[in-house]
Structures are given as structure tokens and as C-alpha cells.
Amino acid sequence: MESFDGIYLDLAKQPGKCRFADSGLGWKPAAGGDTFTLQAADITQAQWSKAARGHEVKVISRNGDVIQLDGFQQEDFDRLSRPFKQWYSINLESKEHAVRGWNWGKAEFGKAELAFNVQSRPAFEIPYTEISNTNLAGKNEVTLEFSLPGDGAETNGDLAGARAKGQKAGGARDQLVEMRFYIPGTAPKAETNEDEEKGDEDEEMEEQNAANVFYNTLIEKAEIGEISGDNYASFKEVLHLTPRGRFDIDMYEKDFRLRGKTYDYKIQYESVKKFLMLPKPDDVHTLITIGLDPPIRQGQTRYPFLVMQFKRDEEVTLDLNMTEEQLAKYDGKLRANYEAPISSVVAQLFRGLAGKKIAMPSKDFLSHHQQSGVKCSIKANEGHLFCLDKSFMFVPKPATYISFDNVANITMSRVGGAISASRTFDMSVTLKGGAGEHQFSNINREEQGPLEEFFRAKKLKTINEMAEESGALLAAALKDQLESSDDDAGNGVRGSADEDDESIDEDFRDDSDSDVAEEYDSAHESSGSDAEMDDASAGAESDAEERPKKKSKTK
CATH class of the missing domain: 2.30.29.30 (Pleckstrin-homology domain (PH domain)/Phosphotyrosine-binding domain (PTB))
Known part of the structure; x- marks a missing residue:
């Protein structure tokens, strides 16, 4: 047996004692608490590297979990190499990290983690269990979103870490929530190692964006996409008002998935804090609102609520993909068959799987139009x-x-x-x-x-x-009205009818002939003949004699 004191498990806040024996390894916190053990048969790989608290031993288990033991000294390497070689038949590999600070390198997918290598040395590693979601943020950009545990006391402070998926850094004051990789170029969709198969597949193999290859590989490794086993129920292209878009909903035992054209989400039922069913006042749709903590994210935008919209008259017939033993676990909250409006079916499934009550609008309130x-x-x-x-x-x-x-x-x-x-x-x-x-x-x-x-x-x-x-507006309006009437009386201003009677038409001139007659004045010069001018003068005089005199305007 080899024993070491002052060792931290999975970045825990408190140290403990670590022991190695032929049956496996164990760790017990110094302040008391639960003990962590790992059987020798489950240890598949071990690495030695320099870390924050000295040196670290990283152990990868058979099921893909990453266990970090931090706090060793440089001289402990020889003491640790012998038990790993003799008892576990594993070589303790010594790895040096890249410290150049470069932000470009090569990403390699390992069994349990994604390694970012700079000049063939790892700059950092990301366990797949810590990745909650990934999306294509652009043509050559892939976004990784990390799990956000609600309480640090529930994570590494209580022996969780990588073994409790997505809760490794829960006790840290600051947490990494997102990372983006820029991946240029193209890559083949498939790779083969056998030379005899290459000739037939070269023609069928197509080049595609390297970011897409990285994205699809990460979904498979981190189990963000399809998981083993069939889902309980699926709903296709459900309209979401928040975040906006249409998503397919796949419901599993412990989580549900939202799959859209651009973003996919994997949400634990434990993250569902509120569930509301709201009848929309248009008498056509029903809104299902789900409160999440932690919220889902799209880039810098956080969505603490999902808002789904369903048509009230759209009915669905659904058979749950569950055995009788599985149904018995939910104490009658789920049925094997449903035939009802789709909003009601979705609400009942969430109620049974997530264990949350459905909140409805209060019966004490009805709007003026008898709506909720x-x-x-x-x-x-x-x-x-x-x-x-x-x-x-x-x-x-x-x-x-x-x-x-x-x-x-x-x-x-x-x-x-x-x-x-x-x-x-x-x-x-x-x-x-x-x-x-x-x-x-x-x-x-x-x-x-x-x-x-x-x-x-x-x-x-x-x-x-x-x-x-x-009251204030009414008083102000009455005051303005009174002031305006007093001003009109003092200035002798009367109504609009008086103004029309007193108006003077400046264009009108009595006792005067029209301007047109001036053209026929005897002194008016014209380019016509003298005979024509005489006839015109004679006609003008006769018209003047026959035209009666205008009456003067009386006031």
C-alpha cells in the first residue's frame, strides 16, 4: 500500500488522504465525509503532469470518466510508477503541457476528453462529461457550452466532479461557460485505414467543411446527440416563441432534447423549475412555458424560459415507448397511450417525467373579454x-x-x-x-x-x-377655457360670422368699368385696320349705353 496526504480529488476545496493498493485506489477527505474508491479493473490509463497544486495524476476509468488527483510532489513519481505498473499493469505516462500561450493548434479526440495540442504538447484538455452542448456558430466556427451546476456544494465539494457529469468545476468562484473554436479548411466525411477499401470509397467520399466534421464528432463523443436506447416520446417541429424557431422535442428518462436547424439543447429535468400552461386570448392557441435554471444559451443571450405554442384543436395519438415496469416507476402519472390535444399530452408527459406541477391562470381573474x-x-x-x-x-x-x-x-x-x-x-x-x-x-x-x-x-x-x-387635467382644461373666454370678451372679438360680414373685398371697385374695356379705348393702338377699329369703337359705345348703371353698395 502507498499512502499520500494533502491530495485533492477533482479540484475539491478540501484535501484528503489518497491510498493505492492492489485492489484499487481510494480517497478520503481529511475533514471527514464520504470515501471515493475505484477498482483496479476499472483503471485503464494514467498520466502524470505538472498542475496548480504541484503535480497531478489523471486516471481514466473504463467507462470514460476522468479522475484528477492533485497535490503530489515531484519526488512522488517513482513511488506512484511502481503500484501502477505492478498492481494495475499500466504505465504512468509523464506529459508536459505546452506553455507558449498560443491560441492555435490541433484538436484531438481521445477516449474521455478533447485535447488541444500545441507543437504536439497538450495546452489543455476538456472532459466530454463537462460539455453540455455544441453548435455551429458560423461557417468555420464551433461553440462549446459547459455545464453550469446550480450549487457548488452539490459538486466537487461533495465528491462529484467528472463522475457526476457536468459538475466538475462547480465549486470554483469563476466558471468557464463557453469556448469557441475556429476551424478552417475542409476534411473528408469518412476515413479508412485499409488500403483495399480506399480505391472503392475514394469516389464516394466527399469533402465537407472541417468545422462540420469537428461538430459531428463532438456530438458523438460527448453524447449530445442520440443516446443509447429509444426515447419515450417525440414531437416534431414544435413552434417555440422563446427562443424563436421550430424544434423537435425528444423526451428521455432523465432529460429532454430540443433539436433545431442551428441549435440543439440537452436539458435535464432537474433544471425545470416552473411549468405553466397558459391559454392564449386568441381562443386558438395554448402556450406552454417552462422555467429553467440554469437557462439555455444562444451565444451571449440567455433564455430562462421556453415558450411553446400549440393549436388547441390539434389532437395527437401517442403510444409511449415504455415497458410496464418503466411505467410503474411513475406511480400512475404516465399512461401507455394518449389521445388528446397535443398541448395536454405534452403537459402531462412533462408533469410525469419532471415531477413538476402544472400552474394554470387563476380562476379569480377574467379580463373584460372573458379571457385569462x-x-x-x-x-x-x-x-x-x-x-x-x-x-x-x-x-x-x-x-x-x-x-x-x-x-x-x-x-x-x-x-x-x-x-x-x-x-x-x-x-x-x-x-x-x-x-x-x-x-x-x-x-x-x-x-x-x-x-x-x-x-x-x-x-x-x-x-x-x-x-x-x-382631476388635475379636468381642472386645467376648465381654467384654460375660462381664461380664453375672458380674453375674447376684453378684446371685443366676436364670432366668425361677424368677421365674414366685415371683410372687405379689395378687388371690387364700384362705379368703374372692367379692365377689358380699356382695350377698346380710342387711344389704344392696334395692328388692325382703321375700319376694324371704327367698328369696334362703335360696338363698345352701344354696349355702354345699353348696360345699366351699377348700384352702389349700401352699408
């Missing part, structure tokens, strides 16, 4: 606000959940416009402890009464500023 939701907006985003028994829920974007326990007060106010033209109002929900507020705008004025009645029933403090605003 009220149309409103958050900034420039239109949606519907639903009143539940213990919370508010705004969907679809940004999906906002507000618990009544966190509400300090609710303020109703009107923004701009005259009294008669104001058909909407705003509602501001202020949170306790100075946590901010949520502003809902453009709510129909008809919904004020039902909302106030619901707030009183739930004992929520409500401030109605619209009554004060209405």
Missing part, C-alpha cells in the same frame, strides 16, 4: 400578462415571471394624451428590497376594473394615479 390574459407591452415587445394564483407571467418576449411575495406595490398611471383620447394605461410593479420594477404599458382601459378587483382579492397594495391625473 391581458394584452400589454414591455417596452417595444407586445405580449400577454397572465394572472396566476401566486404570480404574474408575461409571455412571450421577454418572458417575465413575478412572484406576489416579491411585489411591494402596483401603480396604475396614464401616460400623455387628453382625457377623452386616453384609452390605455400603464401598470408598474415595484419589487421589494429595491430590486427594481417591471413596467407594463398600453393596457386597455377596460381592464382596469378586473385588475383592481384581482389585486384586492390577492391583497396586493395598489396605487391608482389615474384618478388624481384626471
Whole structure:
């Protein structure tokens, strides 16, 4: 037996004692707690390298898990090499890491981890168990997303690490959440090692983007795509309002998958914190909202809620791919066959597999149009606000959940416009402890009464500023009207009819002939003959005698 003190298991916060024997290895925390053991038959590979706390022994088990033992000294290498060689029939390989700091190199897929090598030396390794998702972020770019454990105490502080998938770095103060690889060039879809098969396959083998090859290989290695065994149920091209797109939903025993054209997600049922079924006020669709912690991510955007939309009249017939023994584990929460609207089937499956209650809109609230939701907006985003028994829920974007326990007060106010033209109002929900507020705008004025009645029933403090605003606006309007009437009387200004009577037409001139007659004046020169001018003068004089005199205008 070889024993070492001050050894850390899987980046744990507290050290412990590590022992190697012919039956296997074990680690026990110095402060007391559960002991970790690994049988000798399960040890397949071991590596020695320099690490943060001195030197590290990395052990890879038969099922692909990576166990890190950190805290050894340089002189411990010889003591460790003998037990690995004699008891486990394994050579303890010594590896030196690349320390040049280059950000370009070669990625190699090993049995249990992805290694990034610089000049044939590993710069860093990523265990497959730590990768929660991968996506093609561009033509030559692949994104790796790492698991985010909810509480560090549940991870490496309690002997989890790589053996509890995706929770290795849970105890660290800072956590790596995403990494991007730029992969240029092309690569063949398939590779063969037998020379006799190459001749037949060279014609069929096509070149494709190297990023696609990397992406597909990583999905297979990290088990992000298909997993062994059949899924319990599948739903094709389900419309998601948040994040926007159509995703296929595959439901398994411990997780469910969302598969889209660009992004795929693998979500544990343990991450489902809330499940709501909301009837959309259009009487056509039903919204299923799932609250997630940790949220899913698309680049820099985080989505703590999934919002799915289903047609109410769309029915589905589904047979679960489960045996009777598997169904018996859920205590009657699942049935072997379903024939019902698709929204109801999806809700019942999530209720049984995730073990979460389905929250519905409160029966104490009905809008003016006898609906469960009220149309409103958050900034420039239109949606519907639903009143539940213990919370508010705004969907679809940004999906906002507000618990009544966190509400300090609710303020109703009107923004701009005259009294008669104001058909909407705003509602501001202020949170306790100075946590901010949520502003809902453009709510129909008809919904004020039902909302106030619901707030009183739930004992929520409500401030109605619209009554004060209405009184102030009315007083201001009456004051302006009185001032304008007094000013008109003092200036002797009368109505518009008097103005029309007193208006003077400057173009009208009495006792004067029209301007056209001036052209026939005897002094007017013309290019015509004298006879024509005489005839024109004679005609003008006779017309003047026959035309009666104009009457002068009487005032």
C-alpha cells in the first residue's frame, strides 16, 4: 500500500488522504465525509503532469470518466510508477503541457476528453462529461457550452466532479461557460485505414467543411446527440416563441432534447423549475412555458424560459415507448397511450417525467373579454400578462415571471394624451428590497376594473394615479377655457360670422368699368385696320349705353 496526504480529488476545496493498493485506489477527505474508491479493473490509463497544486495524476476509468488527483510532489513519481505498473499493469505516462500561450493548434479526440495540442504538447484538455452542448456558430466556427451546476456544494465539494457529469468545476468562484473554436479548411466525411477499401470509397467520399466534421464528432463523443436506447416520446417541429424557431422535442428518462436547424439543447429535468400552461386570448392557441435554471444559451443571450405554442384543436395519438415496469416507476402519472390535444399530452408527459406541477391562470381573474390574459407591452415587445394564483407571467418576449411575495406595490398611471383620447394605461410593479420594477404599458382601459378587483382579492397594495391625473387635467382644461373666454370678451372679438360680414373685398371697385374695356379705348393702338377699329369703337359705345348703371353698395 502507498499512502499520500494533502491530495485533492477533482479540484475539491478540501484535501484528503489518497491510498493505492492492489485492489484499487481510494480517497478520503481529511475533514471527514464520504470515501471515493475505484477498482483496479476499472483503471485503464494514467498520466502524470505538472498542475496548480504541484503535480497531478489523471486516471481514466473504463467507462470514460476522468479522475484528477492533485497535490503530489515531484519526488512522488517513482513511488506512484511502481503500484501502477505492478498492481494495475499500466504505465504512468509523464506529459508536459505546452506553455507558449498560443491560441492555435490541433484538436484531438481521445477516449474521455478533447485535447488541444500545441507543437504536439497538450495546452489543455476538456472532459466530454463537462460539455453540455455544441453548435455551429458560423461557417468555420464551433461553440462549446459547459455545464453550469446550480450549487457548488452539490459538486466537487461533495465528491462529484467528472463522475457526476457536468459538475466538475462547480465549486470554483469563476466558471468557464463557453469556448469557441475556429476551424478552417475542409476534411473528408469518412476515413479508412485499409488500403483495399480506399480505391472503392475514394469516389464516394466527399469533402465537407472541417468545422462540420469537428461538430459531428463532438456530438458523438460527448453524447449530445442520440443516446443509447429509444426515447419515450417525440414531437416534431414544435413552434417555440422563446427562443424563436421550430424544434423537435425528444423526451428521455432523465432529460429532454430540443433539436433545431442551428441549435440543439440537452436539458435535464432537474433544471425545470416552473411549468405553466397558459391559454392564449386568441381562443386558438395554448402556450406552454417552462422555467429553467440554469437557462439555455444562444451565444451571449440567455433564455430562462421556453415558450411553446400549440393549436388547441390539434389532437395527437401517442403510444409511449415504455415497458410496464418503466411505467410503474411513475406511480400512475404516465399512461401507455394518449389521445388528446397535443398541448395536454405534452403537459402531462412533462408533469410525469419532471415531477413538476402544472400552474394554470387563476380562476379569480377574467379580463373584460372573458379571457385569462391581458394584452400589454414591455417596452417595444407586445405580449400577454397572465394572472396566476401566486404570480404574474408575461409571455412571450421577454418572458417575465413575478412572484406576489416579491411585489411591494402596483401603480396604475396614464401616460400623455387628453382625457377623452386616453384609452390605455400603464401598470408598474415595484419589487421589494429595491430590486427594481417591471413596467407594463398600453393596457386597455377596460381592464382596469378586473385588475383592481384581482389585486384586492390577492391583497396586493395598489396605487391608482389615474384618478388624481384626471382631476388635475379636468381642472386645467376648465381654467384654460375660462381664461380664453375672458380674453375674447376684453378684446371685443366676436364670432366668425361677424368677421365674414366685415371683410372687405379689395378687388371690387364700384362705379368703374372692367379692365377689358380699356382695350377698346380710342387711344389704344392696334395692328388692325382703321375700319376694324371704327367698328369696334362703335360696338363698345352701344354696349355702354345699353348696360345699366351699377348700384352702389349700401352699408
